[in-house]
Amino acid sequence: SQQGEEDPQALSIQEGENATMNCSYKTSINNLQWYRQNSGRGLVHLILIRSNEREKHSGRLRVTLDTSKKSSSLLITASRAADTASYFCATGRIQGAQKLVFGQGTRLTINP
């Protein structure tokens, strides 16, 4: 059962532009996390935002969370070729099984 749904499924932009990816979810959450996956590799944890937070920054990453709309966005500023990867959101639920549930991911391509 997939909780998060990323939008768009694929995004292609020019190097230097900003990239925005969105995530929607269905149930109440404790936190929402974003991960990056380079092709054929494991996932790398980028940032975690808790349900009582609205915005969080880490370097060129900015994450927002709107619990009333059950949605989050990940903004990557001044994109670089090395940012080419798939990006996944994952939600930690308040109740139920103690596990993260991942979305389908957004495939981001940065063109030089």
Added chain:
Amino acid sequence: DGGITQSPKYLFRKEGQNVTLSCEQNLNHDAMYWYRQDPGQGLRLIYYSQIVNDFQKGDIAEGYSVSREKKESFPLTVTSAQKNPTAFYLCASSIRHNYGYTFGSGTRLTVV
């Protein structure tokens, strides 16, 4: 350096064979997880363990088995009952629920 190690990187299985994928972590994390990823898809949870000698089924546990005899180790066996095992398998660990996950580099399993 602390981390999580999966082996082998590539694994080939004949029809009717059981195979075991290794996952070891030296992060002193309590929780460990196994996910399956099919091409272009998100992650689906197979099994997870919050503590030694205890584990729970995830969303797609049929045809798989696990053990958690040591805190550091969480091996996954893909049995002959799993009819479509060809996939990318990812192991992860976390200090506890609702914290970020650390992923291994994955095992690509192919049925020949």
